[in-house]
Amino acid sequence: MASDGNDPDEALLAGVGRGDPSAVRTLLDRRLPRILALARRMLNDSGEAEDVAQETFLRAWKQARAWKPGAARFDTWLHRVALNLCYDRLRRRREIATDTPPEQVDTGPAPDAGLIGADLSKRVEAALAALPPRQREAIVLCHHQGLGNIEAAGLMEISVEALESLLSRGRRALKASLADLAGG
Amino acid sequence: MVMMTLERFEDLAQTYGGEIARWPEGEREAARALLAENAARLSPVLAEAAQLDRLLDLAPAQRPDAALIGRLIAAAPQPAAVGRRWIAGLGAALGLSAAAFAGIAVGVAVGRPQAAAPVVVAEQPVVTAVDTSSALQDALAEPSEL
Numbered sequence: 001m002a003s004d005g006n007d008p009d010e011a012l013l014a015g016v017g018r019g020d021p022s023a024v025r026t027l028l029d030r031r032l033p034r035i036l037a038l039a040r041r042m043l044n045d046s047g048e049a050e051d052v053a054q055e056t057f058l059r060a061w062k063q064a065r066a067w068k069p070g071a072a073r074f075d076t077w078l079h080r081v082a083l084n085l086c087y088d089r090l091r092r093r094r095e096i097a098t099d100t101p102p103e104q105v106d107t108g109p110a111p112d113a114g115l116i117g118a119d120l121s122k123r124v125e126a127a128l129a130a131l132p133p134r135q136r137e138a139i140v141l142c143h144h145q146g147l148g149n150i151e152a153a154g155l156m157e158i159s160v161e162a163l164e165s166l167l168s169r170g171r172r173a174l175k176a177s178l179a180d181l182a183g184g
Numbered sequence: 185m186v187m188m189t190l191e192r193f194e195d196l197a198q199t200y201g202g203e204i205a206r207w208p209e210g211e212r213e214a215a216r217a218l219l220a221e222n223a224a225r226l227s228p229v230l231a232e233a234a235q236l237d238r239l240l241d242l243a244p245a246q247r248p249d250a251a252l253i254g255r256l257i258a259a260a261p262q263p264a265a266v267g268r269r270w271i272a273g274l275g276a277a278l279g280l281s282a283a284a285f286a287g288i289a290v291g292v293a294v295g296r297p298q299a300a301a302p303v304v305v306a307e308q309p310v311v312t313a314v315d316t317s318s319a320l321q322d323a324l325a326e327p328s329e330l
Contacts, residue, residue, distance in 0.1 A: 019263035040244065050252055121242045149208050
């Protein structure tokens, strides 16, 4: 996906390439939380999410000196690298799961109802984790990461119509599994 | 402005959620117009979608901890990399000078055993100093370009 020539990270990235410590810090402040949140929601595992975020930025540091402005927005590039790393891990999990039956995630209401705070958060996280990965990816990119439909579809290498289908199916499934919370 | 059907409005709410601002840019204006004309029917559609949005917002994000940030800062390109190139340049210059000095010293010592060290030692520093200062200038010039 080509950049529109107005990449807000371009100057920072040049600073990173020169070894400017303040550019490194600012770029991490701006982008690391987004990438870590993306990996966490895709993988539902804090340790793996941290590994993915770390590897993504290590690759970014290698690219910093050779970064070609205009080829892609840096944020889009980061998302692409992080998503690829997430899918590597999800694939590995599937391979392992062929030998070991996966633990079923119970996304239904807790027997004692009245969920608050952390419990509610866990319910939502479990429901998101139970979605097929592509539906989860579509929802995380559009809802949580706030990407536009064209950018999200480009990252997923699908059409906007296919993205909308994934979003719609994913939200329907979430609505059903969280019906007791959504009151619907 | 392209007209929007009620069905398309409902589809968009179920797809992108209850905030029209997050719908595809090209359809927002038509959606707002349709909502204004059909508020009684479409407001509940948006409210229901927004309810799921709020639940989705509860999916935990993870804040980077200090250790991760520290590792990434340590691994980032460092200004010291520039310093290392400077030192490498200086080291190479000094190494060449030392080698030249040693070579001449050995040559003279072999050729003129009696005159050996004092003469060579007296002459050689001049050669060494010139080479080193030239290499030093080259090496020193590098950081200023960055």
